[in-house]
Amino acid sequence: MQELNKPTTLKALPLADSELVKRAQRGNTAAFEELVKRYEPKVYNIAYRMLSNEEEAKDALQDTFIRAFRFIKKFQGGSSFYTWLYRITTNVCLTRLKRRKSKESVTVSLDEPIQNDDDTVRELPDETHGPEILFKRRQTQQAIQNAISELPSDYRSVVVLRDLQGLSNREVGKALQLSIAAVKSRLHRGRVFLRKRLSKYIEA
Amino acid sequence: MISCYKLSLIISEFIDGELSTDVCYDIREHITYCPDCRREHEQFVKLLTFFHCHCTLRVPVEVHTELMELIQEEFNKPSEKLNKPRKSTKIRKKI
Numbered sequence: 001m002q003e004l005n006k007p008t009t010l011k012a013l014p015l016a017d018s019e020l021v022k023r024a025q026r027g028n029t030a031a032f033e034e035l036v037k038r039y040e041p042k043v044y045n046i047a048y049r050m051l052s053n054e055e056e057a058k059d060a061l062q063d064t065f066i067r068a069f070r071f072i073k074k075f076q077g078g079s080s081f082y083t084w085l086y087r088i089t090t091n092v093c094l095t096r097l098k099r100r101k102s103k104e105s106v107t108v109s110l111d112e113p114i115q116n117d118d119d120t121v122r123e124l125p126d127e128t129h130g131p132e133i134l135f136k137r138r139q140t141q142q143a144i145q146n147a148i149s150e151l152p153s154d155y156r157s158v159v160v161l162r163d164l165q166g167l168s169n170r171e172v173g174k175a176l177q178l179s180i181a182a183v184k185s186r187l188h189r190g191r192v193f194l195r196k197r198l199s200k201y202i203e204a
Numbered sequence: 205m206i207s208c209y210k211l212s213l214i215i216s217e218f219i220d221g222e223l224s225t226d227v228c229y230d231i232r233e234h235i236t237y238c239p240d241c242r243r244e245h246e247q248f249v250k251l252l253t254f255f256h257c258h259c260t261l262r263v264p265v266e267v268h269t270e271l272m273e274l275i276q277e278e279f280n281k282p283s284e285k286l287n288k289p290r291k292s293t294k295i296r297k298k299i
Binding site: 069169187188194 | 215217
């Protein structure tokens with residue numbers, strides 16, 4: 001009987017984002033929580049890739065969803081919910097980067113390691129590989145993050161959304177309010193930059 | 205025949221499958237005979253493969269819990285407060 005009383009509606013039938021948004025706009029926090037669960041990994045990944053700092057990425061994640069919650073009633077569905085959410089995420093991150101830049105004029109050094117609390121690399125554990133392969137993967141991941149953190153922020157947001165999060169050029173354009181031509185141009189320049197920075201790993 | 209310079213400008217679009225069949229054909233032909241461009245193409249493809257293999261990060265469980273607490277707090281606030289500026293930019297609770 002206890003099982004029957006559990007509020008399982010949202011879990012039993014995965015609702016479309018648009019339906020969850022409608023419910024959240026009517027003040028249904030369970031619907032909003034479902035949207036959080038659905039998109040927090042993406043938002044966290046975008047924030048981490050943009051900011052290269054775990055603590056800041058956590059703050060940015062929370063900042064993003066709090067803003068989304070505050071303004072969800074104003075979301076009119078002109079774009080998909082996630083495009084709107086990723087726009088908030090990139091704006092939150094770009095604001096933080098600007099604030100950081102004004103505090104410190106020095107950019108991230110090539111030799112500087114990624115800032116992690118406990119010196120671990122936050123990737124999904126892959127138990128099919130041995131410690132050597134895992135070590136190499138960690139090294140590569142660190143190199144990727146270092147290279148991304150050196151990208152100018154305009155290129156960085158495009159590369160993160162397009163290549164790391166898998167959005168289409170159109171979706172990136174909507175999220176960043178750029179033309180598709182501008183997305184393509186920034187994406188290409190960003191990739192050229194990263195290819196040079198990561199040549200050691202790519203050629204290995 | 206497409207030039208190496210022209211190819212270097214559109215290689216991203218080629219990899220993303222956004223060029224016309226004719227242009228794709230020219231590029232494929234070019235990279236078959238041009239080792240430098242072939243290498244460049246292979247490097248771009250490998251770069252994107254790297255991204256797909258190395259970029260999934262986990263959200264710490266406590267961060268989700270804190271976030272939902274904060275959202276609940278927001279929900280419990282009177283609605284007129286929603287448009288007021290926030291007291292602090294640092295909203296995440298320190299553990």
